[in-house]
Each structure stands twice: as C-alpha cells, then as structure tokens.
Amino acid sequence: MSATVLVVDDEETARLVISDFLRNRGYEVLEAGTMAEARKYIAQGVTDIIILDVRLPDGYGPNLLNETALLPMRPQVIIITAHGEISMAVEAMKNGAQDFIEKPLDLLELEKSVKRAEEVVSMRRELNHLHTSKEGLDEFIIGSSPAMQSVVSLARRASDACVSVLITGPTGSGKEVLANYIHKTGPRANKPFIDVNCPAIPATMFETELFGHEAGSFTNATHRKLGLMEVADGGVLFLDEIASMPLELQAKLLRAIEERSFRRLGGTNLIKVDVQIIAASNRNLKEMMANNTFREDLYYRLKVVDLDLPPLAQRTEDIPELVGLFLRKYNLNMGSNITDVTERAMNALMAYDWPGNIRELRHVIERAVLLCDDAAIDLNHLPPEIVNSTAAKR
Numbered sequence: 422m423s424a425t426v427l428v429v430d431d432e433e434t435a436r437l438v439i440s441d442f443l444r445n446r447g448y449e450v451l452e453a454g455t456m457a458e459a460r461k462y463i464a465q466g467v468t469d470i471i472i473l474d475v476r477l478p479d480g481y482g483p484n485l486l487n488e489t490a491l492l493p494m495r496p497q498v499i500i501i502t503a504h505g506e507i508s509m510a511v512e513a514m515k516n517g518a519q520d521f522i523e524k525p526l527d528l529l530e531l532e533k534s535v536k537r538a539e540e541v542v543s544m545r546r547e548l549n550h551l552h553t554s555k556e557g558l559d560e561f562i563i564g565s566s567p568a569m570q571s572v573v574s575l576a577r578r579a580s581d582a583c584v585s586v587l588i589t590g591p592t593g594s595g596k597e598v599l600a601n602y603i604h605k606t607g608p609r610a611n612k613p614f615i616d617v618n619c620p621a622i623p624a625t626m627f628e629t630e631l632f633g634h635e636a637g638s639f640t641n642a643t644h645r646k647l648g649l650m651e652v653a654d655g656g657v658l659f660l661d662e663i664a665s666m667p668l669e670l671q672a673k674l675l676r677a678i679e680e681r682s683f684r685r686l687g688g689t690n691l692i693k694v695d696v697q698i699i700a701a702s703n704r705n706l707k708e709m710m711a712n713n714t715f716r717e718d719l720y721y722r723l724k725v726v727d728l729d730l731p732p733l734a735q736r737t738e739d740i741p742e743l744v745g746l747f748l749r750k751y752n753l754n755m756g757s758n759i760t761d762v763t764e765r766a767m768n769a770l771m772a773y774d775w776p777g778n779i780r781e782l783r784h785v786i787e788r789a790v791l792l793c794d795d796a797a798i799d800l801n802h803l804p805p806e807i808v809n810s811t812a813a814k815r
Contacts, residue, residue, distance in 0.1 A: 424539045425449040425467055425645075429459045429482065430474040430501065435526075439472060442528050443535065449690050456480040463489060463496065465636045466644035469542045470535060471498045475506060483513045490517060494545060497538035501526065543655070564739030568731045572599070579726040580607035585678070587723045588701040590730030593780030596701040597661060599730065604657045609697060612656030615649050619665040627670045629686050632677070638687020648685065650677060654694045663700040663723070664709060671716045678722055698723065733775040733782065740771055743779065747786035748798075757790050761797035769800060773807045 426443050430436040431454045440450045451468065453459040456479045462468050463485070473482045482500070489495050500521040502510045510521035519541065520534040564570075579586045580603045588596045597616070604614045622630050633648030650658055660666070666674070677683040682693045700723045709715035733740070744762060752759055762770075775781055789802040800808050 424469040424535075424542050425451065426470045426472060426535065427451045427453060427459060427462050427468040427496070428472045429453045429456075429477070429485075430472075431455065431476075431478050432474075439526070439528075439531070442532075446532065447693065448535070454478075456482070456485065459485060460488070463492075466494070467636060468496045469494075470538045471496045472501060472531070472535075473498055474501045475503070475509065483509070483516065483518070486513060486516045486518060497541055499531070499534050499538060564736060564742055566731075566736035566738050568736055569739060572728050572730060573602075575726060576603050576728055577606065579603060579728075583607060583609065583697045584725040585697070585723050586699045586726045586728060587706075587720075588699065588728045588730065589706070590701075590703065591732050591778055592703045593778035594703075594730040594732060595779050596703075596730060597659070598779075599728065600657070600659045600661075600699045600701065603699060604659075607697075609656050613653050614657045614659065615653040616659045616661060617649055619660055619662045622665075624667045627667055628673065631670065631674065632683050632685055633688075634686035635688040638685075642687070645685070648683075650683065650694055650696060651685075651692055653696045655696075657697045657699055660698065660700040662702060662704075664702045664704040664706060664715060668714065668716065671719050675716065675719045675722055733778045737771050740782070741767065743782055744770060744786060747783050748790065751787050751790040755790055757793070759790060759793055759796060759798060763797050763799045766797075766799050766803060769803060769807050769810075773810050 426448050428436050428439050428443075428450060430439070433454065436452055436454065440452055443450050451462050453462060454477075456477050459471070459473075463471075471485065473485060475482045486498060489498070495517070497519040498513075498517065500510050500513050500518050501524060502521050503524050507521075507523075510518070514521065519538050522531055522534060576586075576599060586600075586603060588599055590596055600616075601614065604610060617631070628634075629646060629648065631648050631650055633646045633651055634642050636642055636645050673683070677694075678698055681695065682691045684691060706715050706720055710717045710720055744767070748759060748762070751757065770782070770785075777784075785804060785807065786798075788804065789798045793799075793802045
C-alpha cells in the first residue's frame with residue numbers, strides 16, 4: 422500500500438528530516454508549515470496519515486482532530502510533543518489521535534508509529550472499497566466429476582503460489598466462485614479481494630477506476646481517488662469478463678502487472694503494489710487475439726495458470742451435491758424445512774441441459790423451495806422447461 426503522509430511542522434529543518442526519511446521508505450509525503458496549509462491538503466482528501474506538531478504559527482495543532490472527526494476517511498494523526506506536554510498528548514489520543522511521540526524525535530520509533538497507522542488506513546480502504554462477492558466459499562462445490570477435481574487441484578496450486586490465473590468457462594459456470602475459492606484458501610485470505618466487473622465500467626472511466634487519479638487531473642476531479650489495484654494491494658484483484666477491457670488499458674494493465682507499479686492518472690509518483698491477478702472470461706480470447714481485440718502479451722501474462730470450467734451439462738454427477746447445497750441455503754433463508762428431492766425430480770434435474778449452468782440451477786432450487794409446502798421437492802415445483810425437456814427425451 423502507498424500511504425500519503427502529511428508532515429505539519431513550522432520548523433523547516435525538522436520537517437525536511439522527517440519528510441526525507443519517510444520518502445526513502447516508500448511513502449508519499451506532503452509538507453505544511455501552518456494549520457492553513459494542512460487544512461488545504463485535508464480538504465482535497467489526499468492525506469492518509471498526519472504527523473502533527475502541537476505549536477503552529479496560526480493555531481493549536483490538535484484542533485485538527487476535531488475538524489477531521491466527521492470525515493468518512495479520517496486521517497490517522499500522530500502528535501509530536503515537547504517535553505512536559507504528555508498530559509496534552511493523552512488528551513489528544515482521547516480525541517482520536519493514533520499515537521504521540523516526544524521530541525527529540527527517534528526516527529525509527531516514528532517509523533513504527535507510521536506503520537501502525539498504515540495498517541489502520543489499509544483496513545479502512547478495504548472496507549470502503551471492497552466489492553464483496555455475490556457468492557462465497559460456502560457456495561463452492563468441488564464435486565466428484567473428474568473435470569472439477571482436475572480444475573480444483575490446479576486452483577489450489579495457483580492459490581499457494583499466488584500466481585496470475587485465467588479462468589474461462591460459460592456464463593454461470595462459477596468463475597467468480599472459483600476466484601473466491603483461490604483467494605480464501607491461499608496465503609492472501611486475510612487481505613482484500615477486489616472484484617472488478619469490467620463490462621459495467623464505461624471505457625472512459627476504466628483507467629481511473631483501475632489506477633485512480635489525482636485531484637485536478639481532469640474536469641470535476643476535485644479529490645484524489647484510489648484505484649482498485651491500489652486498494653487490492655497485498656490481496657487479489659479479480660477482473661471479471663476481462664474481454665471487455667479497452668485495448669489501450671490492456672497495455673497499461675500489462676505494464677502494471679510486470680512492473681508491479683503504476684502511476685495514478687495525473688500523478689507523477691510511482692505506486693508500488695503486490696497484487697495477485699485473477700481474470701475471467703466467457704469469450705474466446707484466442708479468437709479475439711486473432712482479431713486484434715485482445716492483446717496476446719497480456720493473455721499469456723494472465724494465464725500462468727489456465728482454469729477452464731466445464732458447463733454443468735458436462736458434470737451432471739455434481740448436480741445432487743449442488744442441489745443439496747442450495748436446498749440448505751434456501752431452507753435457512755426462507756425458514757423452510759424441505760429435507761429431500763423426489764427421485765423423479767432429481768432425474769429431471771440430471772437430464773436437463775442447463776444452458777444457464779450453476780446460476781440457473783441455483784435459481785431453480787430457490788423457486789422450488791418457495792413453491793414447496795411438502796417435505797420433498799417434486800416435479801410440480803420445477804419450471805415447465807425442465808419437466809418438458811425431460812419428457813421429450815423419453
């Protein structure tokens with residue numbers, strides 16, 4: 422994560438020493454010699470951590486704690502105190518300061534304090550930006566089919582190694598669920614999982630969504646915006662339906678993956694990140710490469726591990742397990758107590774072609790639980806297309 426630290430101190434030498442020390446450790450650093458200058462940076466929303474002197478030419482430093490109290494992303498404040506001001510520092514911590522450090526400053530002690538503040542900033546970023554998955558690990562069924570056993574075995578290796586993964590498969594086959602599985606079973610499980618729905622992002626907004634922008638970088642950019650790649654630092658960035666990504670941005674994404682760094686739109690500072698990329702597509706990327714609509718170099722960079730999810734019609738032996746999973750889920754959600762599926766209903770489910778794959782099966786079971794007043798789901802609780810398809814195959 423690249424945190425931005427605002428150093429507020431009217432003593433120029435002290436300010437420069439702190440600023441240079443933190444820049445050398447990878448932080449973005451802003452400087453202010455007065456309360457007024459500090460307020461300008463805070464108003465722009467560009468500050469994550471404030472190192473704040475108490476006595477400033479135009480005011481009492483800790484007053485900034487009250488001024489920032491209602492900000493949605495309140496900066497973490499570290500107070501710099503002189504000898505004899507400990508009681509004041511303790512009072513400042515009651516008002517929201519994260520820490521205080523006495524003069525003369527021990528820079529290594531300051532670094533420890535900044536790192537503690539950075540952990541809080543990282544957590545807040547994740548909570549503020551995290552795109553929670555619609556389907557969690559509790560909805561992931563490995564199944565007994567050889568195809569799924571092979572996919573999950575390879576997924577576990579990719580999870581442990583934290584390498585880039587490309588997941589392909591038809592709509593509704595569980596690509597997002599598999600991406601969640603890789604995240605939650607790997608060493609990044611306690612770090613962010615940022616889900617980027619590529620088709621939902623307008624082409625003109627893609628760069629700022631992925632890489633962020635600085636205040637003033639374009640019209641109406643009044644505040645700094647963190648990109649989703651920066652928010653995902655330390656964790657997983659899931660690029661769902663990556664085939665929708667504009668060609669120009671594909672080149673920038675490739676560069677960011679290879680260099681593990683990027684610049685925000687309108688920015689000059691290099692933002693370093695450690696992100697595992699998982700991409701998914703229901704389109705034939707090789708055909709798109711042949712048509713020059715998807716970059717070949719990005720394709721091979723993403724598919725360090727290639728996971729191809731089979732359609733549900735090719736793994737029908739997994740259907741009973743999936744039905745049991747969805748039945749338990751919707752029993753709980755709807756307060757039902759359905760304990761079984763009749764043999765003829767299960768046969769119908771097994772014989773159906775499932776053009777909508779697992780997503781369609783989930784909706785069918787949800788509907789059946791809603792309609793069923795008995796102990797078991799039967800044919801009359803299933804949609805006509807499933808019942809009619811089964812009858813036509815006899």
